[in-house]
Amino acid sequence: MIKVKNNKVIANLAKRSFQSNPTRNCIAIFAIALTTMLFTTLFTITGTILHSYQQATFRQVGGDFHGGFKYITKEILDTLSKDPLIKESGARLILGMPADVPFHKAHVEVSYMDEVCVKSSFCIPDVGSLPKEGTNEMACDTRVLKLLGIEPKIGQQITITYRLGLDTNSAKSVTDTFTLSGWWNYDAASYASHIIVPLSYANNTLASYEKIHEKDKTGSWTLNVYLKNAAHIEDDLNTILERNGYQSKDQSTNNYIGIGINWAYVGAQLSQNIDAGTFILILLLLLLIIFTGYLIIYNIFQISVSNDIRFYGLLKTIGTTGKQMKKLILQQALLLSTLGIPIGLLLGYLCGNILAPVIMSTLSYKNVFVTTNPLIFAGAILFSLVTVFISCKKPGKIASKVSPIEAVRYTERTNVKKTNRKNKEHLNLFQMAFANLSRNISKTVLVVISLSLAVVLLQLTVLFTNGFDMEKYLQKNVVSDFIVANASYFQTNADFFSQETALPEEVIKDLEEQGTFTDSGRIYGATSNIKEFTEKDWYYQLHGKYNDKDTVTQMLEGEDTKEGLVTDDAQLYGMEKYPLDQLTVVEGDLSALYDSSQNAIAAVYHTDDYNVLEPDSHWAKVGDQVTLRYVDTMEYYDPQTGEVVTDITNVDEASLALRPSTYRDITYTVAACVTMRHSMSYRYYGTDAFVLNAKVFQKDSNTSGIMTYLYDTTKETNAAMEAFLKDYTENIEPTLDYESKQSYMDEFKEFKNMFLLLGSVLSAIVGFVGILNFLNAILTSIMARQREFAMLQSIGMTGKQLNQMLVFEGLIYTAFVIGISLILSLIMGPMFRKVLESILWFFTYRFTLLPIIVVTPIFILLGIVLPLVSYRFSSNHTIVERLRKSE
């Protein structure tokens, strides 16, 4: 085949054709920019969320290095760091941790880090510099300074006491005074705070310290590494070890070196962050954008080709090949893309950075890390170009297939072949408008569906959030206006209730001094071990829910038996009058529990989310005898031999078991079966629960640890109490925390608003796409009919009549959209109700057509305004010019 050098000619033709179509170009550039913008926005948001998640994970892990070798000597460190698989490495020498007040609740590490390590651990000082060698300088994060109560200022003298010897009992305490050389902001996501000291100081300190324990981490080095490839971190780390004669598998041998892999890099990370639903959502949005972009760009080129068909016919006549013709169109499209895409990228990036924090706040991420990852832009460019290419395909094909003779006679074909319309005596502009819409049924249907989809989505969102029933939610969760307890009580992963987390009586006094209580009461919790006696079958049933049978059997071996019953841990509450009032009696009579002279007990049953009693959630029935074992002391024993072990200093604790040594058994009669709301319970489950009178509880258990204090205040003083508690728990007793009715209401509103926001954003996007399709359909149909309109005007159709016809077209769209939305909403409402009521226990179906009612006037307005504006925009030529256009 002869290769002809005709690229220049084609390029020139493309350029000329391009220049002769300024209106088309404007619309096409706008469409391409819009498509790119949507892609960029989507990618920026996804990218920012992923990036922020990874950054948060890095901070949680403590660095962005790929992995590390733990607790090695300087010699090993030097050897390993030279391995060719390692791109860069940072070393850290661990000294110890301060453990005394004010550091007793914070994890703070004192160590030396080299520069790479500082960088990878996010410890580069924001103010000042790293400590200089040979000085007593130190750098730390703002949390350390805050805990110490020291104002961040370079040169501050800071005295810190910390322990050398991280895991041994024989820790050596060191107190030194440092000069603050710099600090960085503490990130709430990170677990540990750091104090960085110079290597010279670390070596001096370690010189006078002797390791007692083999596993003592003080004085050991950690080598954090960046590998050349992050794809197989674990394999690479092991390879490095093997090459140097070490391994990470067997701890008992002396060539063992522990490795750490930064799980922020683990390959499955992405799929873990993005669940299937999110993935599908992103995929759908991508398709939606491609589709929208395609529709607009395709239409523009399609019309442009139809309008210029004689031009293409001419080209064909003089010997332009089909391939060249396609190229001609593609080159114009690319030219338009080079103008449209950059605009889109810029707008999309701005849009994404505005929207990402909003969306992330609903996903409860704390910190937003803006990313300028080139992949975002590369992806957006790629997808935009793909959209442009697909859009040009068919118009290119039409142009390339055009026969010179046909081109001269070309008029856009309509699909309608026959009509049954009766000829009417009067002109019906409405009928004409209707016929115009049926010219391209698929386009009309598409516009109607895309707009209806937005309305239905909005309708469902509102139906959904409208059904959030605050009453149901509060009824289930809220017991009293306020609950005060130790902060750990309110945390989901906190330790079990103990004497340390009990509420001091003085606090209650402080609260009562506010003088606005209407009702109040204490709930005592068990701070010593309390056991019940139950049947073996029940034991299996209860613990079998969370464990397999063998484990339960093993657990059972540790329990005591008496008269055919086995002991099992039990939750016991001691309640004063007010909390007792809050219990729901299922069976029996609670009055005996108000009397401290009676031996009455209540068994606590569970309910499901819909407040339906689960009758099998407890074994005790009204009238049953319940024996509780109050354990006063425990002892260690060897489960193999059963022998009591008294001295545990030299024994591995894990090989021992605990059992009660002294205890008292007391029997009660079940007076009532009750249920209680989650917010007044221990907030953890797994054992049978009982309620006693507060005084009986204190007397029999010999403990009086107050778990929670519940109280109501007068309506007028609720806000003041809330403010008081907020200040009190933040500044006076920071170990305490509280929950209020208001906080539940706020939480619920926030929850509801999150869905409202997400749903509205989604509806807005779909609606935006729908309106674009609408505008596009109207604009392109007007552009395509320019000559027809000119002809209609030449035979005497006035501008007013023409506008009227176009408005009818717009209104027919609107009518269809509203009609279909209404029908779909009416059909889907009840279906939606069933699904939601089964998923959300606080959902109460309340039907509303408010969204459709609100949207209708907007759509009517659009139906009127869009055609008028489009016509005005496209009809700035005289009739003669437009009549001539294709001659």
Added chain:
Amino acid sequence: MNILETQSLTKIYGSGETMVHALDDVNLEIKRGEFVAVVGMSGSGKSTLLHMLGGLDRPTKGSVHVDGKEIFQLNEEQLTIFRRRKIGFVFQNYNLVPILTVYENIVLPIQLDGNIPDKAYLDQIIHTLGLEQKLNNLSNNLSGGQQQRVAIARALAFKPAIILADEPTGNLDSKTSQDVLSLLKVTSQKFGQTIVMITHNEEIAQLADRIIHIEDGKIVGGALA
């Protein structure tokens, strides 16, 4: 009596170096019932003249009187209404509305004016043009010759003062052209209809009662009745 009259009709496109006198001081008179052909080479200004006569375009200078009315004193909207009542167009490319049936196309100008078509008159036109069988067809399913007949019927429907035909046979083969032209001639005689036809073909022009020659925007013969 002159149904159509122009005075010093001038149309200038562009300015300075690129200034073109598409029409240069044209004075023209056409009597009621005349069938006039305007003949000229391409670029001679004949189409511009037709557009001016039909009020589709405005002149740079001069006036056009149709049925005694100075049409360029009307505003756009008035002009459009005047056009649909007084002027019928027949275009080279038919210019029918594809979504409308043949009948709907024919009566469109009447209906646009809010009137009810004169059934008897319409039947006569439709019969004359031989469109009885096609009335319920969509216009773009017809052949070129049929489409042009529909266009002629549409132009006749309002009983306009003049029919302006712009190369009405330009897209038709010679046999069909003959048919269409004889139909035009017949309608001119039968309905006493004034027709101004533009063509570049002298042979076709011979069918007309009078031939006006136009060259470089100037009338070089046949201007006066």
